[in-house]
Amino acid sequence: MMKNEESLFCKGKAPNIKRFMEISLLLLLAQEESHGYTLAERLTDFGFSSEEFNIGTLYRTLRKMEKDNYVISKWQEGGQGPKKRVYQITESGKNALAQLIEMLKSRKKRIEKLIDSYEYESLKDKSDNIMKGK
């Protein structure tokens, strides 16, 4: 039984149902180039509260995205404070983003299906109770 194609839990071989951070960063970098610390602030504007993610994870995700050729980075010196590693999205990264957005759309439909199913059951229970005079 069972071979995987475009799974709910998995796309290809990876369990990438959770790639919110990566998708969000790609989206921000599609808007404009940026470095890690600024991206953290931009995520906040974007709807993430600063308690909701880990800054270490952000940097690690950016390094991984560069390894995957979704972004490239260069060191920017000269401003105030320490050097900044500035990231730019690549064409490959833009394509990945488009695909990930499609994945989010199908994920959203699945979630809606579950929620609807739950609420239909709840309604049914209520009308059962009404039928029984509860």
Place this chain on the structure above:
Amino acid sequence: MMKNEESLFCKGKAPNIKRFMEISLLLLLAQEESHGYTLAERLTDFGFSSEEFNIGTLYRTLRKMEKDNYVISKWQEGGQGPKKRVYQITESGKNALAQLIEMLKSRKKRIEKLIDSYEYESLKDKSDNIMKGK
């Protein structure tokens, strides 16, 4: 920086952004008691295609759910074929399901925010191009 409360990626200590299988099984078991093999079929009716999940994962998830006291199981002999381990949802499982549905609702909102943001950027690009006479 950063302390975790009700993360996008995480609820408490666990990275449970992906718990579709568990939620789906709880939902099915809230409807009626069932055993693994039947649940696999019912998931199919439910919108999962049989290629989209792993039957081993299903059984492993059910055992974990029992460990967490979300379900209880008993062996049912006497029918045709091998013995079946029949699962029933507990009150604790029903509470967990209600909470997980709430989690799905907020997750859905987050997904919508990302999709909207992506599509807004695409529209903006188009009108930029129009402004530039492209």
Place this chain on the structure above:
DNA sequence: ATGAATATATGCATTACGCATATATGTTAT
């Protein structure tokens, strides 16, 4: 007896995180 269908389970690997911690550089207050 052989094979198919039914039924449950486990070992190994991977991914995307969280948390804690380390390191370094400017900037400001004392």
Place this chain on the structure above:
DNA sequence: ATAACATATATGCGTAATGCATATATTCAT
């Protein structure tokens, strides 16, 4: 001058939820 703070990046360790492959057992039809 030094201590504290804000800025900035990175890594080690651990975990949850999954996939894939494989093992085991029972019943039924041929």
